[in-house]
Amino acid sequence: MPTILIVDDEEDIRELISMNLLREEKYEIIEAGDGLEGLHFAKKKRPDLIILDLMLPEMDGLTVYQRIREDARTQEIPVIMLTARGRLEEKLEGLELGADDYLPKPFSPKELILRVRNLLRRTNPNVGSSVIESGPFSLDKNALKLLLEGEEIELTATEFKLLLSLIESPGVTQERGELLKKVWGYSDLIQTRTLDTHIKRLREKLGDQGTSIETVRGVGYRFVKTSD
Amino acid sequence: MPTILIVDDEEDIRELISMNLLREEKYEIIEAGDGLEGLHFAKKKRPDLIILDLMLPEMDGLTVYQRIREDARTQEIPVIMLTARGRLEEKLEGLELGADDYLPKPFSPKELILRVRNLLRRTNPNVGSSVIESGPFSLDKNALKLLLEGEEIELTATEFKLLLSLIESPGVTQERGELLKKVWGYSDLIQTRTLDTHIKRLREKLGDQGTSIETVRGVGYRFVKTSD
DNA sequence: CCTACCAGTTACAATACCGTCACACCTTGT
């Protein structure tokens, strides 16, 4: 469950954000009322995202931001900046420093939620990305696994690389030499039946969907998207 | 060099964006005047970022966006949406669909540049491009290989998953149980020395940089970014 | 219908990979 830290000295704003975030998705929310407290939570809890108001008591928001970026423990965390004063120069200053997003108050809660969601999807490797989907296939580049019709299918390293090569360009016929280069690293055109054997093994593991790998006689193989 | 695709039917706007982008950073710019052309370039050139105006001839901007997200070749590419009409509902619709950013016209060119830069910084190094970089390490999720100091280091599937788990959260200590779950799929806390052995094998392969994997006694392991 | 060629399939041997164990070493608290 993603953790989000809200740093703002206005309690009702914190409430507004928190309420809206919790209504839509499953997040864990941490609230801080001033800069020092915010920085402390950031380092201790390492949230997945920080929403930072620039008008803060104790420590200026931009200073808090810089401290977050300086520390190895927190420097990768995306930050959305908020400000009461929607002046362009301030916005540019925040973005210049590397803020991932910048919203002037008053903002639409719905917009904030959507920006939070999109930023987390883009940032958090486990959520959303690094999975290639094509038809009923979900190829997980992190776990080196294939999800097909609800089942987890274990692939060996070679099978994974071969299927990835095919699935990456659906509908495109890949020549034997191309595949041998991509998967096995063979640079010159080698006469081998290895490719055929691995294609067979893949087709077996894919079961019903084994037909997704089509043979193009005299050329190579092709991955086709099934309607399902 | 990052490639950026601009899809907008107003040539002067394309020029404005292009000029400003080129002045600040080293980018390769591709311009498209209508939706079909934009989609064609997106699939053919696979840019690192797409700036997409919603008002387009031939094909509606939101339709273009959806086509981009449907195709395995383009679905990871971040998109910044532009619109002449800064209406909130439209903005929300764009963000709802997963647009990474949304700017109403007229916008400050400076702001656009900064948002492009920040989005690329957030997007490029890790998620999306299938190469995770951290310090001198380049971990290729497609080839299952590690590039370190110019050398290609072959990793076994287990080693790859272990290093990936560590490198994904630099500086964060990962508990033994956590790693055993992520890499081996063990759900319950198992007493095993397997993890230790694989850590050793990884450190051996990393050579000088083997120290990048730190032991946190009683807890687990941690990947640290070296300065180089 | 026949031939040449390409792909599918099966079997098998070599090996890369993996998990466990035993022991040495180091860290930490008393």
Place this chain on the structure above:
DNA sequence: ACAAGGTGTGACGGTATTGTAACTGGTAGG
């Protein structure tokens, strides 16, 4: 300084994985 507990290390056997070879089956052109 000692004991206890966690970690590093090297060796070893079982096993999954891999590439090759040989055979079978299918397709296209004449």
